[in-house]
Amino acid sequence: MINDVTVTKAISERFFEKFHSALELDAAIVGAGPSGLVAAYYLAQAGRRVAVFESKLSIGGGIWGGGMLMNEIVVQDDALEILRDFGISYREYGGGYYTADAVHTASALAYRATEAGVIVINACRVEDVLFREGRVAGVVILWTPVLTAGLHVDPLSVGATTVLDATGHAAEVVHVTVRKMEVELNTETGGILGERSMWAESGEQAVIEHTGEVFPGLYVAGMAAAAVHGGHRMGPIFGGMLISGKKVAGQILESLGGADSAATADRDAVAAAR
Ligand code: 48H
Numbered sequence: 620m621i622n623d624v625t626v627t628k629a630i631s632e633r634f635f636e637k638f639h640s641a642l643e644l645d646a647a648i649v650g651a652g653p654s655g656l657v658a659a660y661y662l663a664q665a666g667r668r669v670a671v672f673e674s675k676l677s678i679g680g681g682i683w684g685g686g687m688l689m690n691e692i693v694v695q696d697d698a699l700e701i702l703r704d705f706g707i708s709y710r711e712y713g714g715g716y717y718t719a720d721a722v723h724t725a726s727a728l729a730y731r732a733t734e735a736g737v738i739v740i741n742a743c744r745v746e747d748v749l750f751r752e753g754r755v756a757g758v759v760i761l762w763t764p765v766l767t768a769g770l771h772v773d774p775l776s777v778g779a780t781t782v783l784d785a786t787g788h789a790a791e792v793v794h795v796t797v798r799k800m801e802v803e804l805n806t807e808t809g810g811i812l813g814e815r816s817m818w819a820e821s822g823e824q825a826v827i828e829h830t831g832e833v834f835p836g837l838y839v840a841g842m843a844a845a846a847v848h849g850g851h852r853m854g855p856i857f858g859g860m861l862i863s864g865k866k867v868a869g870q871i872l873e874s875l876g877g878a879d880s881a882a883t884a885d886r887d888a889v890a891a892a893r
Contacts, residue, residue: 641670641738645879646871647758647779648672649745649792652680653857654841655785656728656737657701657864658871663735665872666882670777671737674744674763679725680787681842686855690721695823698858701865705731724857746774748782748796754835755782755796781871783838785864788814788852790843793833804833804847812849814842823859825850830863831870840867 646662648655651673662669671678685691694702696715707727709719733739742763749757761774784792793811796802803809815822822845829848830840839847840863853859872878 637738638740640668641740642777644668644670644757644777644779645875646781646783647745647777648783648785649758650674650680650785650787650841650843651678651729651739651741652785652787652841653682653724653728653860654843654864654867655680655783656732657705657861658783658785658840658868659737660705660728660732660735661865661868662871663732663737664883665868665877666879666885667872667875668882669737671732671739672743672745672758672760672777673739673741676742676763678729678739678741682721682725682728682857685721691718692721692724693718693856693858694861695856695858698861701861745786745792746795747799748792748837749776749778750796750800755837756780758782758792779836780875781836781838783840783867783871784833784843784847785840787842788846790839790846793837793839793843793847796834796837802834805831806833806848811847814846815849815851817854818851819853819856822851822853823856826853826859827862827866830866832874838867838871840864 645667646669648659648671651671655671659669659671694717702709705727707719707724709717712718743760744763744766745758746761747759748755757776757778759774759776765772784790797811806812826845829844829850832838833847841860
């Protein structure tokens with residue numbers, strides 16, 4: 620006997636358990652593309668409370684379509700250890716280039732991140748930040764369909780010690796912070812420099828170099844780092860995105876005082892009991 624109302628109760632109870640545990644975070648990650656998912660995974664591995672807010676229903680950002688809808692991605696050798704951490708299969712192409720199936724890559728990033736304890740709230744757009752005493756202190760969220768329908772509904776707030784803008788080309792969190800709070804960023808000019816045209820070699824280096832804190836409490840990774848600091852775009856080579864995600868996780872972890880070993884031990888105990 621299946622009771623329809625029990626299904627409703629199960630979904631709503633379990634969802635709100637998850638939602639409540641995403642309201643006071645060590646790191647709020649905005650955008651579930653490669654850089655955001657990788658950052659979230661390493662933070663969760665270190666026992667930190669981390670949630671990813673993704674405006675689309677699906678996670679994975681720009682991975683799925685590879686290059687021009689040919690659903691393979693290219694990764695350079697520097698990023699192979701990250702593919703291995705996620706259990707992603709790849710093939711050597713030659714000359715230090717490797718390829719991976721885009722669908723497999725996106726799925727594995729999502730699987731490993733959620734398995735490590737990352738909470739993903741999807742169809743949920745970050746439209747503003749919480750700002751307290753000269754620092755970014757969280758994010759302001761609203762369901763994407765509410766925004767799409769143009770409904771006049773107020774958003775809700777999530778507190779976070781650190782916020783990562785991993786929204787890709789748009790760098791939406793940095794843009795809204797600059798627009799509303801007129802803050803000076805930790806960039807060459809103090810402002811947003813904007814993304815430059817395609818040059819993979821330079822773009823890949825710059826995205827890694829520019830990954831980091833741009834304003835107290837606010838970090839950038841992936842294409843958002845390129846867009847904020849004036850890096851070149853690099854096309855469908857994804858090593859820089861993965862390395863940027865891992866790098867920012869290390870930076871955020873350091874700012875939080877390192878791994879939460881009690882939480883890590885709890886997680887390991889749960890995994891051992893499975
Ligand atoms: C919630 C949001 C919001 C918001 C956007 O674009 P992404 O895949 O991001 P990266 O930086 O991890 O990877 C970039 C890569 O995919 C890419 O585009 C490359 C390498 N381009 C090179 C080139 O030359 O073009 O993912 C960002 C995610 C997406 O899923 C968005 O839906 C989401 O962020 N997002 N989520 N609130 N305000 N804005």
